[in-house]
Amino acid sequence: MDTAHRFYNISLAVATLLIFVASCSDNQNDFDPETAEIVGEKQAELTLPPDVPPPIDRDNATKLIVNMEVVEKEMRLADGVTYTMWTFGGSVPGKFIRAREGDMIEFHLQNHPDNKLPHNIDLHAVNGPGGGAESTFTAPGRETVFTFRALNPGLYVYHCATAPVGMHIANGMYGLILIEPAEGLSEVDKEYYVMQSEFYTEGDYGERGLQPFDMEQAIEENPEYVVFNGAVGSMMNDKAITSEQGDNVRLFVGNGGPNLTSSFHVIGEILDKVHYEGGDRVQTNVQTTSIPAGGAAMVEFETEVPGNYILVDHAIFRAFNKGALATLAVSGEEDENVFTGQQLDRVYQPEGGAIQELPQEKRTIPTASTIEERIEFGRETYMAVCQACHMADGSGIEGAFPPVANSDYLNENPDRGISAIVHGLSGEITVNGETYNGVMPQQNLTNEEVANVITYILNSFDNEGGEVTPEDVERIRQQEGVES
């Protein structure tokens, strides 16, 4: 009891000390995003996906002016398929905004005069009613302005919140805003902007032409398209995002929804770090991370091995049937210490040679009492089992299946033939001066059948004759295989 008490007191003291130390170090940093001095004024650089504005090199808060123009326009959704997108800045997802904790952000929302509809913006990085939605409700041909202070670092979604909200989001009105922590993010080699979303069209997936929004499908949450960066194949082939071997890559991944949660996964990569939900906490060594509709995550990984890495929503039918695929192409030298690539490709022969065994009635195998019978029975087996590859006249197929006719390989040592049948054969052999590098699977034949067929071959096709007995076959069967 006493000991326990003392232990408790000590832990309390230690905890208090830790808190004290922590608050001390905070005071040393002395940064409060709410009161930080605003130094100067800057125009925010916005980028189209998949690009991200460069890291912020300021060590002070500033007045940051963001100009975001809303444009409604017909854009490509898939090959041969277009859709009237409602966009922030002319792209889906909308332009990427990068600011710093403590910045005073003066946000200008400009609704293009040719647009049909009023729009606004709700930035999840805002502390205030509607995230700015009410302050930015803007008729076509007008501009509204409001200012907010970036109090919380993190990666945030922004979107339109004009009624009907679902339709405005479904038509492409979302994007990401990054509030860098005052101390900045860790340095990486490549940064990209990836955002998943769904489209609800009247036509089926791939149906050509300008596709109108389908309200019923949206309400049923049954999209025709699930895509990255606004279109099927937006980051594939020559538009793939890239890195070099050994690069640290950071993806700012958002999910505009409007309905589905993303199971974000990079095929062939383990996500070294995930700022899940776009917040401060980091999970390490992640295979697949959930990104809710209206949420985001920062994922980081090193691209150790060159090759193509496919970004998917691992709710996998969305990837392969609805478009949620993108490519990260990594260039560089192979590193066999991490990944070898394919080292072997061969026929798989399970233990016991059962590969060709099919349940069947027990065969009655005639026992040969003379060499003539052995040749006769062997001919039948040859025609049933061997001639498909080695041909009826034993000539084989050049470059693929070696000849058994007039075969130096076989006549030199008939055991090789037995071994090939009972153990299978792979690797390089030379027959009559030709090199073969194929695979012969082992055959499910009895000792009697093997003896018969080899004897048949040795006494046919211009070979040199001889007889093989079931005892010979059993002897070879007990060995590992005969060297060629």
Add this chain to the structure above:
Amino acid sequence: MSNAYVSKRVLKVSAVLKYRFFLLYILFTAGFGANASAQTDSMAFIEGGHFMPFYHTSDDSVAVASFYLDKHPVTNGEFLAFVKVNPQWRRSQVKSIFAEPGYLNHWSGDLDLGPRAEQIKDSPVTNVSWFAARAYAQWKGKRLPTLHEWEYAASASRDQPLAGRNKGFVQQILDWYSRPSPTILPAVGQQTPNYYGVYDLHGLIWEWVQDFNTVFISGESRADQGELKQFYCAAGSSAASDIDKENYAAFLRYAFRGSLEADFSVGNLGFRCARDKQ
């Protein structure tokens, strides 16, 4: 027995009388139409009735009295005639409180429709403020339709009044948003008229109504409070009210009106006029 006979006769007579009244009514309206000549040719008669507006509480149906509504939106050509005789509504002379700088900015001058005059003279006039639209209507001896009148008339599909819950009809309106705005608006009256014989209520332009701002929608569609609180639930923030949550076309119209102020000029916003039945 004779009593029964008499009452049957009475019934018969009243039926005949009703029929005669109906005939009289037809004659009256026909005569009225002839008297009013051109003016009513350009207007459609909208038989009054009750309807459920897009936002409503469960027993909140709205009565609309019979009225006349222009068959077509007002065209550039018609509006030009108006500013010719009403100089105070010309682009250069309009008071700034009545129209912001974008007023009629698709014209080349005060009385000049520009190089595409022939093309646009029959297109609906846009970039007009609510004040200007109202002045035009008064000049014509008409008025702007009320929100309820406009919505009531516009809820009719080609062959059915009150089609607001007809999913095909709603989708057809939504499809308009899937067609980018043409550089030059087409002429009025090119589409199929609706049940009442009115053209272009959907699929051409937005239209001012007399009381466009009585249903107030702020930018925050999800949490709006106020005199028409139920409307804000339109965006789904409350389960307490009963709205046509699936009438996205109506959502869009109410949201659009909510973004306006009376001096605004918008590139695809025009108007048409209405008149009482007398």
